[in-house]
Amino acid sequence: MAEDLSWDAALLGAGAAVLAYDIGGTDTKAALFDSAGRMLGLSRTATPLRGARTGEAVLDLVEKIAAGFALDYPGVHPQAVGMVAPGIVDDGSGVGVRSSNLGWENVPFKALAESRLNLPASFSHDVRAAGEAEHRLGAAQPFRDVVVIVIGTGIAASIILDGRAHVAGGFAGEIGHSIVDPRGDLCPCGAAGCLETMASAGAIVRRYAQAAGRCSEPAPTDAKQVLALARAGDPHARRVWDEAVDALALVIEQLVSALAPEAIVIGGGLSQAGDALFVPLRDRVGALLSFHRPPRLLPARIGENAGLIGAALRARAAVEGPAATGVLPLKGTACP
Known part of the structure; x- marks a missing residue:
């Protein structure tokens, strides 16, 4: 132990x-x-x-x-x-x-x-359990209509509407399999171009390796290292990171259009990127929305044990x- x-x-x-x-x-x-x-x-x-x-x-x-x-x-x-x-x-x-x-x-x-x-x-x-923990104890607590997104090996969401978890027989919240590029990479679920194939932690590492080829020695093993390369000016890392943020922004815009949450709370390892994630994400979500109420985009508070x-x-x-x-x-x- x-x-x-x-x-x-x-x-x-x-x-x-x-x-x-x-x-x-x-x-x-x-x-x-x-x-x-x-x-x-x-x-x-x-x-x-x-x-x-x-x-x-x-x-x-x-x-x-x-x-x-x-x-x-x-x-x-x-x-x-x-x-x-x-x-x-x-x-x-x-x-x-x-x-x-x-x-x-x-x-x-x-x-x-x-x-x-x-x-x-x-x-x-x-992720529904993590969302309930955030709603009871963390960053989602002030809101009755809120979506908690967890980005890690996969991507999923906990949807809370009028203060209650929306489950739909276990099928609600599987946003990692929302299609963001119909011509994109094949997902293990059988579809092509799912959000997880572009914005999950593993996808960011894999897509960087494909883009950089042998240009990166040693090759990054996690998304944090890819972000560090992007911050240092690596063009391949910058493109992979930007495309991941674009894909996430597109799915968030769809959530806002359908559910009109007051806030979207983002947890998982990728949320620890701080301003490198939240600043461009707010800008891109705002640019995609028209008359919709823009949600607050907040980092999760509880952390990796949510x-x-x-x-x-x-x-x-x-x-x-x-x-x-x-x-x-x-x-x-x-x-x-």
Whole structure:
């Protein structure tokens, strides 16, 4: 187990002690939250990718980590478990409907976790959970109509309308697969020119490598390094970064036209670019809008563990109820 992470317990607040897991395409983060809201034993473990058996392997990992927490923190007794993951998730039933990156289909994570751990469980979409955490505790808190976008390995959005999460059976918010260039690169989802193929962290690195060829030694391994090259005057990096911002601005304009949010909060690793992202993004979104109300564009406040904190809030809601935890009720959670 990793060392305890310094965490503002007053932010999460007192409540049930819970286990929380953020299952990603590369790593799985886990933590134990005590009754004071303190995050204990934050760990990061490689997600076991086993094709069709990935769901079962992930549950094995969840169970193993829970056993480790029981040994390391014998005085903390979790009352529920919250898990979040990417893909199509039916939050209401706790089923992982589909995840192309993780390889599962129709896995009843909530029911299986409850059976294995003998605890109430929740299974939710990672970005929707992060969005709820931002709306409860972070930069989205002042707004009733707000979209929280997370840009990392993939891109997705948490849509909150009239103070409630809009889920649509798990299909809402998959903006990473909005088409920004029909003649663009093929996306793993099967479409061409998705936003993720231009503006995700991995896409920025890949597109720079394609543009620069052997001109860059050593080759950058993350989007931050590409941005550093752009700031230093590298023309290939500048073009790749500008095109990523253009693509993101186009999708934000579409969100504003359809939903008219008061604000759009951007999280994930790319949001740490600061003015290099937000200044040109505000300019380009403003240039695309006509009569629409321009939203405030804000960086996320909670940081890289927003999904994990959202999982903890969902776990607390499983035992305390939404009213006690402040977690937003869901709209349209049933799959057709």
